[in-house]
Amino acid sequence: MIKRRLFIFGIAIAVAGGIFGGYHMVQSKESTEPQVIRVGITMYNQYDPFTEEIRHNIEDYLAEYGTEKDIEVDSTVVYSGKNQLVQNDQVIDFIEKNYDVICVNLVDRTDPSVIIEAAKSADVPIIFFNRELVEDDLKRFNKLYYVGARPEDSGKIQGEIVIDALNERFDEIDVNGDGIIQYVLLEGEAGHQDAILRSRVSVETIKAAGYEMEMLGDEIANWDRKQAQTKMTSMLAGYPRQIELVLANDDNMALGALDALTEFGVQTYPLIVGVNGQEEVLLDISEGKIEGTALNNAKEKGRIIAELSMGIAIDGRPPEDIQMEDGKYYYVPYECIDSTNVLEYTNSQ
Incomplete structure (x- = not known):
């Protein structure tokens, strides 16, 4: 009888150990899961x-x-x-x-x-x-x-790129020699804050440097290359030789403008500036087809x-190392890219 009781007690201990051991194993397994x-x-x-x-x-x-x-x-x-x-x-x-x-x-x-x-x-x-x-x-x-x-910063950089070009070769850019820079705008979306501020600040920056400007066209192209090409082609039909500057709210539209100019057969390209720093635009900057862009660091x-x-x-x-403005905003600064530094960016792609 005593032996039987000891046997049953031993089984009970083994079962209990198995249960709690199993529980411990489950707990350990759960604790190691990522x-x-x-x-x-x-x-x-x-x-x-x-x-x-x-x-x-x-x-x-x-x-x-x-x-x-x-x-x-x-x-x-x-x-x-x-x-x-x-x-x-x-x-x-x-x-x-x-x-x-x-x-x-x-x-x-x-x-x-x-x-x-x-x-x-x-x-x-x-x-x-x-x-x-x-x-x-x-x-x-x-x-x-x-x-x-900050979209206004990109507009300022666009303006500064144009100013540097005008300071160096105004007579070459002012094709009709009237002392006024005739330009067109290719805007992103209607009512979009970036489009509004880039357009306004880029023009204001150039004018503030003392250059006279005349707008020949202002078209919405919705950040789209094909739409920009269509809109630019339409403006070229009205002003085939008068456009001296293209201010595009982004690089997609700058490329669309370049497509239209190439297809139209323009002999002397106007200045073209964009925003974002897309790889294809960097190549065009290095080849002198696009004047510059404001890098929006993706x-x-x-x-x-x-x-x-x-x-x-x-x-x-x-995280503590990300300093938020007002606890809510983080603005990545734009960077200017033109012919003087484009190789630094193409080599890092």
């Missing part, structure tokens, strides 16, 4: 080379961060096809699937209300980027952030957005 951070990214359009470059950099830096910190980063990219209603649904879907942070390249910078209210209700942080929403909207929830660049924007996402998702706040 942390998972889920980042949703919604883009206004998949056909914009510049915003696509930012998107690639966000994903690359998220992956790099995860590897360095032994964190599993699950990033998902969706496109809204320039439809704000679609983008609203995409953000709500990310929220319902418990994403930790959502990065939004807004379709309509004046209409973020649905996104903001959904994020606020669910207490989910949003990082808007490259299409700046109205300041009052960003104040509506304490977990809203913006990463971009790589640095991607890095900041990725690190900001991780800091907010893990610690609930931006």
